[in-house]
Amino acid sequence: MNAGLSEYLVLSGLLFALGFFGVLLRKNTLVIYMCLELMLVASTLALVAFSRFNGALDGHVFVFFILTVAAAEVAVGLAIIVALFRKRQTVMVDELNHLKN
Amino acid sequence: MPHVLFYFFSFLTVATAVGVVVNKNAVNAALCLLLSLVGVAGLFALLDAYLLAALLVLVYAGAVVALFLFIVMLLDTQGGTRKPFKRLTAVASTVGLALLVTGLATLVSRTQFATVAVPTAAGQAPVGAVLKHYAEMLFTTYLLPVQVVGFLLLIAMLGVIVLSRKHAVPEETK
Numbered sequence: 184m185n186a187g188l189s190e191y192l193v194l195s196g197l198l199f200a201l202g203f204f205g206v207l208l209r210k211n212t213l214v215i216y217m218c219l220e221l222m223l224v225a226s227t228l229a230l231v232a233f234s235r236f237n238g239a240l241d242g243h244v245f246v247f248f249i250l251t252v253a254a255a256e257v258a259v260g261l262a263i264i265v266a267l268f269r270k271r272q273t274v275m276v277d278e279l280n281h282l283k284n
Numbered sequence: 285m286p287h288v289l290f291y292f293f294s295f296l297t298v299a300t301a302v303g304v305v306v307n308k309n310a311v312n313a314a315l316c317l318l319l320s321l322v323g324v325a326g327l328f329a330l331l332d333a334y335l336l337a338a339l340l341v342l343v344y345a346g347a348v349v350a351l352f353l354f355i356v357m358l359l360d361t362q363g364g365t366r367k368p369f370k371r372l373t374a375v376a377s378t379v380g381l382a383l384l385v386t387g388l389a390t391l392v393s394r395t396q397f398a399t400v401a402v403p404t405a406a407g408q409a410p411v412g413a414v415l416k417h418y419a420e421m422l423f424t425t426y427l428l429p430v431q432v433v434g435f436l437l438l439i440a441m442l443g444v445i446v447l448s449r450k451h452a453v454p455e456e457t458k
Contacts, residue, residue: 192392194298198298201304201305214307214310224344228328244421255440258441265355274359
């Protein structure tokens with residue numbers, strides 16, 4: 184007896200919620216970015232589970248594209264963080280308040 | 285047996301995801317993210333998506349986490365520790381988490397999902413396990429998205445080169 188669709192969906196939702204919690208809680212931009220990646224992976228898990236339990240391959244192909252876009256996104260995002268650090272000497276979001284006033 | 289493996293991998297994934305969120309040290313958080321991704325790859329393998337499991341380990345656990353570790357160690361801003369959370373931040377993010385969990389739990393519990401997998405024909409491998417199906421879809425139905433994604437990777441590469449170039453900022457613009 185294998186685990187059903189709802190178990191996978193609960194797990195995916197839990198993972199997404201944990202990533203969301205991390206994005207809200209943490210102050211380090213790099214850790215926030217890691218939590219964003221966690222949310223992205225949680226959504227791919229839901230897609231693969233739906234695809235498996237419907238017997239279609241489209242979800243798998245979609246996850247394939249998500250993985251590609253995520254790799255590009257991480258490269259660009261980390262380059263932005265490095266550029267930001269070069270300019271401001273910090274990656275903490277509560278010190279990056281130059282748009283405030 | 286798959287049931288035991290499902291619970292093992294889901295426990296690994298969720299526990300290390302908690303580790304990513306609460307860890308004091310950014311390097312440890314990245315390593316927890318690595319373990320979490322390995323757990324998700326195991327779940328993909330349980331869902332018969334073997335190609336995606338391998339890709340997840342290669343792309344995410346290999347390239348992305350290595351990049352994260354590289355940047356964390358390059359920046360090394362605060363000696364690996366963090367300030368304690370502000371009470372307001374902790375309360376607000378816990379409320380946000382509770383709202384999201386309630387919404388998702390309601391959505392999952394109210395919806396009727398098919399509880400058994402679509403039975404495959406006798407002697408036929410499940411649909412995600414055959415590489416030929418991927419090739420057929422990627423090069424017929426999804427040919428245009430494949431080209432677009434390839435172009436996107438090229439643009440991302442160019443963007444990273446432009447972003448990380450050290451340009452002499454002219455001082456008189458300030």
